[in-house]
Amino acid sequence: MELPMRWHRQEPPETGIRGLSYTAPMRTLAVLPSRFQASRFPGKPLALIAGKPMIQWVFEAARRAQGVDRVVVATDDGRIADTVKGFGGEAVMTDPALPSGTDRTAAALEALGESFDCVLNIQGDEPAMHPDTVAAVVALMRDQPDLPMGTAACPFAHADELFNPNAVKVVVDDHRRALYFSRSPIPYLRNSAIFEPDFRPWMKPEQLAHFKRHLGLYAYRPDTLKAFTRLAPHPLELLEMLEQLRALAAGIPIGVADTPFLSLGVDVPADVPAAEALLRERGLAQ
Numbered sequence: 001m002e003l004p005m006r007w008h009r010q011e012p013p014e015t016g017i018r019g020l021s022y023t024a025p026m027r028t029l030a031v032l033p034s035r036f037q038a039s040r041f042p043g044k045p046l047a048l049i050a051g052k053p054m055i056q057w058v059f060e061a062a063r064r065a066q067g068v069d070r071v072v073v074a075t076d077d078g079r080i081a082d083t084v085k086g087f088g089g090e091a092v093m094t095d096p097a098l099p100s101g102t103d104r105t106a107a108a109l110e111a112l113g114e115s116f117d118c119v120l121n122i123q124g125d126e127p128a129m130h131p132d133t134v135a136a137v138v139a140l141m142r143d144q145p146d147l148p149m150g151t152a153a154c155p156f157a158h159a160d161e162l163f164n165p166n167a168v169k170v171v172v173d174d175h176r177r178a179l180y181f182s183r184s185p186i187p188y189l190r191n192s193a194i195f196e197p198d199f200r201p202w203m204k205p206e207q208l209a210h211f212k213r214h215l216g217l218y219a220y221r222p223d224t225l226k227a228f229t230r231l232a233p234h235p236l237e238l239l240e241m242l243e244q245l246r247a248l249a250a251g252i253p254i255g256v257a258d259t260p261f262l263s264l265g266v267d268v269p270a271d272v273p274a275a276e277a278l279l280r281e282r283g284l285a286q
Helices: 054-064 078-086 101-112 131-143 159-163 205-210 222-230 235-240 244-249 269-281
Strands: 028-034 070-075 091-093 118-122 149-155 169-172 178-182 212-220 254-258
Touching: 028 054, 028 101, 028 131, 054 070, 054 078, 054 118, 054 131, 070 078, 070 101, 078 091, 091 101, 101 118, 101 222, 118 131, 131 149, 131 212, 131 254, 149 169, 178 244, 178 254, 212 222, 235 244, 244 254
Parallel strands: 028 070, 028 118, 070 091, 149 254
Antiparallel strands: 118 212, 149 212, 169 178, 169 212
16 A cells, blocks of 8 residues: 655654653543453453452553543453443443454544544553553654654663563664564674674673663554554564564654653463562552
């Protein structure tokens, strides 16, 4: 399909995000895709995390984020919808056959039938998503009105995390635009005498700052979101199982907002204790 010319050869602004400063009015919708039939963790959105359903943690973080005007859960299951309504949230029913959370986000936007300047896709399995991280992505999109997509990244705490394929790495350019996302540790730290995949033996502590950990949320302009869902999956996307590579391969710039706050995805029941520990560390759970 033909892509808008503004996605290509676009000169980024001289300045990127500066704190949480907002320069123009922008109406933002946050969509939390949430499906019941996760193969590795059935019923995951309703799993209790420190006494509350997982989806409630994500919803409350999105609702507290500065710059977010409306939050909805996009689901294909009545049990999830009932739970969301039970804690005072809003749910939108979507087709169970939709292939991804991005498609569910686009379907929710269409179902609402309202006009928004920015649409957030916040993964429903990120119970420790910090409101300030969401706000930083909103600010990124507001400060750069020509930016079609945005996301967030945080620092790595330990070098060992670089070799965890579930911790996605992102490399950015000087304008905070993503160059590539990977499950592999990027960039590679070359040694003049040793060529081994694991560079930890010669890695210096200060070099950890060169690595960024990608977090599970995206911002789209509505037309970009609709166009993205019409693109076929790219070979790089299928190799890494990272949907954002479809956007980069199509020439869609992705801005990356920096945040100090880690957010842990919950993929299997064994991931729950780590998420609860992070929430306790922030004083949000007992």
